[in-house]
Amino acid sequence: MMGGRYGFEKKFREQILMCSRCGFCQAVCPLYGLTLRPALNARGKILVLKEVMEGKIELNEELGETLFQCTTCAGCTENCPSGVKVPEIIVEARRDMARKGLCHPSFKGMGEILGRCDNIYGEEEAPDFGKARNRKAEYVYFVGCVGSYREEEATRDVLKLLDHLGVDYTLIDEVCCSGVLEDVGYQINEDLARKNTERVLSTGAKTLITGCPYCLRTFKGKPQYEGLRERGISIIHISQFLKDVDLGVRTKKRVTYHDPCDLGRHSGIYEEPRRTIKGIAPNFVEMASHHEKALCCGAGGGVRAAYARNSIDMARRRLKEAEECNAEVVLTECNSCVHNLLNAKLRKQNIAIYTTSQFVNRLLEGKEH
Numbered sequence: 001m002m003g004g005r006y007g008f009e010k011k012f013r014e015q016i017l018m019c020s021r022c023g024f025c026q027a028v029c030p031l032y033g034l035t036l037r038p039a040l041n042a043r044g045k046i047l048v049l050k051e052v053m054e055g056k057i058e059l060n061e062e063l064g065e066t067l068f069q070c071t072t073c074a075g076c077t078e079n080c081p082s083g084v085k086v087p088e089i090i091v092e093a094r095r096d097m098a099r100k101g102l103c104h105p106s107f108k109g110m111g112e113i114l115g116r117c118d119n120i121y122g123e124e125e126a127p128d129f130g131k132a133r134n135r136k137a138e139y140v141y142f143v144g145c146v147g148s149y150r151e152e153e154a155t156r157d158v159l160k161l162l163d164h165l166g167v168d169y170t171l172i173d174e175v176c177c178s179g180v181l182e183d184v185g186y187q188i189n190e191d192l193a194r195k196n197t198e199r200v201l202s203t204g205a206k207t208l209i210t211g212c213p214y215c216l217r218t219f220k221g222k223p224q225y226e227g228l229r230e231r232g233i234s235i236i237h238i239s240q241f242l243k244d245v246d247l248g249v250r251t252k253k254r255v256t257y258h259d260p261c262d263l264g265r266h267s268g269i270y271e272e273p274r275r276t277i278k279g280i281a282p283n284f285v286e287m288a289s290h291h292e293k294a295l296c297c298g299a300g301g302g303v304r305a306a307y308a309r310n311s312i313d314m315a316r317r318r319l320k321e322a323e324e325c326n327a328e329v330v331l332t333e334c335n336s337c338v339h340n341l342l343n344a345k346l347r348k349q350n351i352a353i354y355t356t357s358q359f360v361n362r363l364l365e366g367k368e369h
């Protein structure tokens with residue numbers, strides 16, 4: 001680890017110096033694509049941090065505009081010939097901002113909310129999906145905050161699908177995985193991580209299925225959830241669970257798939273969802289950008305909360321790609337993506353947006369065809 005005033009330079013000095021300013025990241029950055037502002041592109045962010053490292057400018061409130069407008073989608077990293085890990089650098093710089101009391105105003109107090117309410121939205125009451133909780137079972141299904149408090153319909157559908165398939169699962173009295181705190185400059189809440197770990201382990205389940213790709217990353221990668229991994233709990237996303245299941249339904253509709261950044265670029269899961277979708281939708285079509293190159297929906301990295309207008313407009317750009325391939329249905333594997341894409345959908349757009357499991361359940365129930 002090198003010296004420096006800030007955590008980001010101690011950790012990432014070499015990475016920052018590796019940026020050759022080639023600008024290849026420009027083509028894929030959803031913020032640049034939307035605003036055409038060079039300061040919002042990965043190159044612009046890295047140049048600014050380099051100037052901070054060199055003492056030319058201060059890490060001050062004004063830089064928040066640049067550093068907090070990043071969805072951490074990793075599109076830039078995927079396109080970067082020098083392998084600069086831009087989202088990791090940005091997140092570390094946000095931590096430095098927060099330490100200086102310069103965290104973006106939208107996230108100030110987020111830590112306290114999570115200490116008080118156990119969920120990211122500060123909701124007082126946990127939703128009741130009418131399913132057993134905290135019982136002995138083979139699987140735990142972990143819903144996540146967006147699925148619990150914003151996209152309840154999608155969650156009801158995935159739970160019905162698990163029931164239909166005869167899966168021996170239980171819900172738990174889950175609390176926010178708190179991974180999102182790291183994205184916006186804070187630390188994972190140890191108390192919440194301990195509660196989730198204890199509650200999963202108490203069910204005796206061998207497998208933890210998450211509905212949310214971000215929860216998946218948090219449980220699989222963060223040291224605060226080591227307790228799950230040490231006990232040999234297999235941690236998978238619902239798309240990995242469904243990939244080999246014969247769902248027994250078909251649609252003639254033209255269906256496309258939006259790769260969530262947390263499931264695709266950050267977790268390397270591209271083919272499992274496609275396997276399921278191609279199994280139920282012979283008229284599957286890819287959008288112009290897909291797999292590693294998929295355009296971000298604009299929801300991640302705290303951008304939806306801090307820069308709602310730009311977040312929605314990024315989702316509109318993604319929906320335009322869906323329209324351009326004449327898709328009737330956009331499926332994805334992340335409630336947060338569904339939430340943003342639905343919020344962005346224009347009335348005139350005749351396009352349905354679901355998680356894959358929600359769509360499958362709707363086919364089973366005859367609500368889609």
Ligand code: SF4
Pocket residue numbers: 018019020021022023024025026042043046076079080081082083084086
């Ligand atoms: S693609 Fe990589 S090396 Fe090129 S400007 Fe962007 S971050 Fe720098």
Ligand code: SF4
Pocket residue numbers: 028029030031032040041042045069070071072073074075076077086087296
């Ligand atoms: S992570 Fe995504 S939003 Fe952030 S700079 Fe890279 S391409 Fe742009």
